[in-house]
Amino acid sequence: MKLIIPMAGRGTRVRPHSHVTPKPLLPVRGRSMVERIVDTFNRVLPVRLNEGVFVLGPDFGKNVYEMLREICVRHDMRPRFAVQETAEGTAHAVDAAREYLQGPGVVAFADTIFDMDAGLDFKDADVVAMVKHVEDPSRFGVAVREGDRVVELVEKPSEPISTEALVGIYYVRELRELRGAIEGIIADNLRGKGGEFQLTDAFDRMIKRGDAFTTASVTEWLDCGTISALMETTRRLLEKEDTGTFQGDVENSIVIPPVYIGPDARVVDSVVGPYVSIEAGADVRRSVMEQSIVFPHAVVRGAVLKNSLIGRYAHVHPGAWVLNIGDHAEITPIPPDVLVH
Numbered sequence: 001m002k003l004i005i006p007m008a009g010r011g012t013r014v015r016p017h018s019h020v021t022p023k024p025l026l027p028v029r030g031r032s033m034v035e036r037i038v039d040t041f042n043r044v045l046p047v048r049l050n051e052g053v054f055v056l057g058p059d060f061g062k063n064v065y066e067m068l069r070e071i072c073v074r075h076d077m078r079p080r081f082a083v084q085e086t087a088e089g090t091a092h093a094v095d096a097a098r099e100y101l102q103g104p105g106v107v108a109f110a111d112t113i114f115d116m117d118a119g120l121d122f123k124d125a126d127v128v129a130m131v132k133h134v135e136d137p138s139r140f141g142v143a144v145r146e147g148d149r150v151v152e153l154v155e156k157p158s159e160p161i162s163t164e165a166l167v168g169i170y171y172v173r174e175l176r177e178l179r180g181a182i183e184g185i186i187a188d189n190l191r192g193k194g195g196e197f198q199l200t201d202a203f204d205r206m207i208k209r210g211d212a213f214t215t216a217s218v219t220e221w222l223d224c225g226t227i228s229a230l231m232e233t234t235r236r237l238l239e240k241e242d243t244g245t246f247q248g249d250v251e252n253s254i255v256i257p258p259v260y261i262g263p264d265a266r267v268v269d270s271v272v273g274p275y276v277s278i279e280a281g282a283d284v285r286r287s288v289m290e291q292s293i294v295f296p297h298a299v300v301r302g303a304v305l306k307n308s309l310i311g312r313y314a315h316v317h318p319g320a321w322v323l324n325i326g327d328h329a330e331i332t333p334i335p336p337d338v339l340v341h
Helices: 033-044 062-074 090-095 175-187 199-208 227-240 336-340
Strands: 002-006 051-056 078-083 105-108 112-115 127-133 141-146 149-155 164-172 213-217 220-223 249-251 259-261 266-268 276-278 283-285 288-290 292-294 299-301 303-306 319-321
Touching (some): 002 033, 002 090, 033 062, 033 112, 051 062, 062 078, 090 175, 112 164, 127 141, 127 199, 141 213, 149 199, 149 213, 164 175, 164 199, 164 213, 175 199, 199 213
Parallel strands (some): 002 051, 002 105, 249 266, 259 276, 266 283, 276 292, 283 299, 288 303
Antiparallel strands (some): 105 164, 127 164, 141 164
């Protein structure tokens, strides 16, 4: 079973953290969005994933490829890579991986975290769209059904024709069929929202030619697409996955749960929590923080932090702060003697 993840987008709404690391690889309480998707599918699918196909941007660095290879190694998957040279929509992104589009697979857009019950049964469906029932479907693309079959996909309906919101995850029995539908809409220059080639239009073409299309409900759908959403999703996962134990070292400190302290992280002479995620290799000393995320290998010294995100390898020096700083940034207060002069 293949996993196709288009992730060539720039992640502009979670900047500055996506300047170096693509949004789907940002850690959320210890695991990236990509790894969480792999874990969930391996738990709920009838067969395990054995191949990961990642559609990347043309300027992604070697570190991105290496991070994805490491995820695949941990999950016994073969890594494959494709490049989307220009951003022309979701169908265009999947089309960039056309050489790998054969056999059964799952297409997942990795800016959300989801969960669902184990034992997913595809029955005789050609395509299964993962959906979440919502009260206000006007903000989402929805699946419109007649009985067990989906007969239409509608983007942000003006009338309440369905409460099944598409979450951007699809099982496809034969990826060649999806490839053919995508090639068709590109050949016909069928551009949808934003003047781009949309995956929902390719699926709509499959529906109209008679492919069996149905849905499966997710039990949880958590957005990570903006800074506020990333903070809220981290809060939810800190509550849900609170174990009361830490992988890093805690010395002479007070921890107010829920708190995550990742491998090789250190918390010394500090008060942390509630709702704090300190990722792998971060170092926090003589500090107080709550409702904050400290990304891998960041250093915090003598600071008071609230509602803050501290990027990888960033350094925060003494002071009381509400921060959102990217990788390798440094925040240092002006010394009083300098202010005098």
